[in-house]
Amino acid sequence: MKFSDLHLRVPLNDMDQTRRMIARSSELGYSQIGVPLSFGVKQDTIDQLRQTSEEFGVDFVTRLDLAPKSVNELLGSLRRFRRKFEVVSVLCGSKPLARQAAKDRRVDLLSFSAVESRRCFFDWAEAELASKSSAALEIGMTQVLSLEGFLRVSLLSRLRREVTTAQRFGVPVVISSGATKVLLLRKPQDYACLTFLFDMDVSSALEALSKNPFGIVERNRVKQGSSYVAPGVRIVKEKARDSR
């Protein structure tokens, strides 16, 4: 089984540490990693990351994390940057924003604040919208590891509710590490064991680490390919033009 970690937060200003994190991801059994990049990232940086990933036999995925303050800002950012990145994640900070992100087909991952439980908008209405637009719910495991006491209790309770809602409406769940350093990385199987804390069964957890993220990346790569025209329409063969 192949595994993917779509949220590896490598420090782009420290290439040694970045290299170590990519190497460790490969060692732990991941064959695909997604690195969040900023809007104005240079092509050289992307090439360097891709080269390092290839060196360790890992598929590199460009990812954009959006944290807009308004719906208009979200739509503007999507219009400008969607085509430049393979995966787009939106941190939903308000209800209108969460609803817009859930129904927009350009959004791949919906994420919510781990600490502020009042800012969790993944309810039935949100799940229904997300299920129609094929957006997935992202769960970052670093917070589960690093939080303690009441904050972790609140996070686990929220995750349990969100996972149940997602499964009920058929919204895919994606589990990612969100790790910023090597010692926060875990094996995919270890993450699957950790999902026991919020009542997710092991097979669903493994799917959330493999099938679901791979599906998102594959779908977007097809869309970004030159033969893609619209959903269900792609160029199979081009007719040669007359040179008269």
Add this chain to the structure above:
Amino acid sequence: MIKYVRRRYLALRVECEGPFDRKTVSDALWNAVLQLFGEVGCSQAGLYLVHFDEEKNYFVLRCSHRALPMVKAAVASIARIGNQSAVVHVLRVSGSLKALSKRVTLPT
């Protein structure tokens, strides 16, 4: 009639920023189970550190087979040993020590 207790043995590997010993690892394990599942969970887990190899950062933990998902989750949740950042990886799980030693290849 005495109920037969089925056990599971977990081969684990520790990675830590600094030095650690058997006691600190054992404390970290107990604290992880205690924090996540409370005293009742701890009493059901039946944790026991069977073998500890400080040189290879490798140890074997015994637990009740019913508590295995709990223990695996607790082990994966360990982020600190003592005051240092750490991670504990599960290498293998087995029903007997003999089978575990056959299956697990120790990291060099």
